[in-house]
Amino acid sequence: MDIGIDDATPAVAASQRAAAYLRDAILSGEIKPGERLRQEGIAERLGSSRLPVREALRILEIEGLTEHEANKGARVPLLGARDVDVIYQMRERLEPLALTESMPRLNAIDLERLSEIQERIERSPDIASFLRLDREFHLLTYARCDTEPLSSTVTRLWNSTQHFRRIFMTLTGPGKRWIVNAEHGLLLDAIRREDAEGAASCLQAHIRRTRLELARHPEVFASELSAVE
Amino acid sequence: MDIGIDDATPAVAASQRAAAYLRDAILSGEIKPGERLRQEGIAERLGSSRLPVREALRILEIEGLTEHEANKGARVPLLGARDVDVIYQMRERLEPLALTESMPRLNAIDLERLSEIQERIERSPDIASFLRLDREFHLLTYARCDTEPLSSTVTRLWNSTQHFRRIFMTLTGPGKRWIVNAEHGLLLDAIRREDAEGAASCLQAHIRRTRLELARHPEVFASELSAVE
DNA sequence: AAGAGTCAGATTGGATCCAACTGGTGGTCC
DNA sequence: GGACCACCAGTTGGATCCAATCTGACTCTT
Secondary structure, eight states: OOOSOOOSSOSSOHHHHHHHHHHHHHHTTSSOTTOEEOHHHHHHHHTSOHHHHHHHHHHHHHTTSOEEETTTEEEOOOOOHHHHHHHHHHHHHHHHHHHHHHGGGOOHHHHHHHHHHHHHHHTOOSHHHHHHHHHHHHHHHTTTOOOTTHHHHHHHHHHHHHHHHHHHHHHHGGGGHHHHHHHHHHHHHHHHTTOHHHHHHHHHHHHHHHHHHHHTOTHHHHGGGGGGO | OOOSOOOSSOSSOHHHHHHHHHHHHHHTTSSOTTOEEOHHHHHHHHTSOHHHHHHHHHHHHHTTSOEEETTTEEEOOOOOHHHHHHHHHHHHHHHHHHHHHHGGGOOHHHHHHHHHHHHHHHTOOSHHHHHHHHHHHHHHHTTTOOOTTHHHHHHHHHHHHHHHHHHHHHHHGGGGHHHHHHHHHHHHHHHHTTOHHHHHHHHHHHHHHHHHHHHTOTHHHHGGGGGGO
C-alpha cells in the first residue's frame, strides 16, 4: 500500500529519534556537561510520551553521553582535569589497537573518503566543522575494526572528550591546526602504504601530543565550574 | 511510623533487583551466550511488570552483559575467538593503567582484604569459587582508580570474558592454577612495595600469558556453536 | 535572626493497556 | 509441485495513569 514517498521520518522508532536528537544536542555543545535532562521537557519537544525518552537516555548512557542516578534522573557527566587526562591515556593505548585491527580491512572507497575528508579538514572554515570532520576522519580509520567492545569503547572515549576539544580549540585559536593537518597527513600516508606499525605509532604520537598540550591549559577545565550553576 | 525492621528487600528499586538477578544469572553461566532474554518471562519470575525488566536489560547492556536489537529484544552477546583475543589485548593495555591510577590510593584495609582473598583463592575448592575470587581480587586492585570511563570499561571487559574463563578452566582442569597463584603473589608483593612500575608489568605479563594460552585452545570457542541453536 | 522540621510542587519509577513489528504456517494460484 | 502472499500467534515498543521519591521554600521555634 504505502508506496508513497516517505513523509519526514516515519520508519525510525521514537526512542531512536529521541536518542539521535539528544546525541546531536550534547555533541554540538547545545547541552553542556553537568546539565540535567528532564524527561518531560524532552518528550514534549519531540511530541512523544516520556517512555521513549527514558529508553533514549539509557542508550546515551551506553555511549557515555549521559549518566544516571536513581530517582534523580540523567545528567551529562561533568569531568575534571584528571578524568580527561586518563581518558587520553586510554585513547593512546586503545586507538592504535583499533587502527591495527581496522587497517587491513579498509577498502578503496574508505581510502578515497579519508583523502576527501582530510582535504575538507584543511579548508574547514570554523571550529564546529573542523571538530565534526576531525571526528569523522579518525572514526572512519577505525570503522572496519568490527569487534566489540573495542569499537564502542573508542566511540565512548571520543564522546566523553568532545566538549573539551571544542573549548580547547576556542581558547587556543586556529594557530595549532597546521600541526594536526601534518599529523593526519603522516597517518594517512602510513595507512596508504599499509604500514600498520608506522600508522599505529603515528597515531599514538598524535594523541600523546594532544594530551600533553591539553595538560598545559588548565583553563579549559576551570571554565567548567560555571556549568554546575 | 515505619521504624520497623526492614522486611526482606523493600528499599531497592525493582529495576535494580531485576538487573542484579540477571547479572548474576549471566555471570554464573546459568544464562549462556547467544541466549535470548524474553521480557515477559523474567518479569513473571520477579513478580513485576515488564517495564523494570526493560530498564534492567539496558543497564546490563551498559555493563556489556547483553546486546539489544530493535523490535527483536535482548541477547547475551556471542563472541568469537578473534573478539576474545582483542578483548584480552584491551585488558593488557588498560588494566595496568587502572592499576597505576588505583595503587597510590589503596589503603591498609584494601591490602588486608587482598591478602585474605589471595589465601582463599589458593584454597578454593571448585572452579566457580576460584573464578569468583579471582575476579574479586583483580577488581579490588582497581577499586580506587575512581575515574570514568576507565573503571566501567575494565569491568565490562571482565564481564565479557567471564564465560570463556569458566570454559577454559573446565577444559584444562586445575593443573595451571599454581601459575596463577604465583603471578598473583608477585603482583601483590609489588603492590605492597608500592612499586607501581613493577606491579604494572607483572599484571601485563599475567594477562598476556593468559591470552596466549587461550589462543592455543580453540576448542574453548568451538563449543560455542551449539549455543546458537 | 538562624536553624530545623514540614509540606507542596516537580520529577522519576512502575503498572496496565494498546499498537507495531517479527517469524513462521498454511493456502492458493500459476 | 513450487513460489508467493495473506494471516496469526508471540514479542517488543509506546501511551497513559498512578505511586514513590526528591527539591526547595516556608514556617515555627528558640
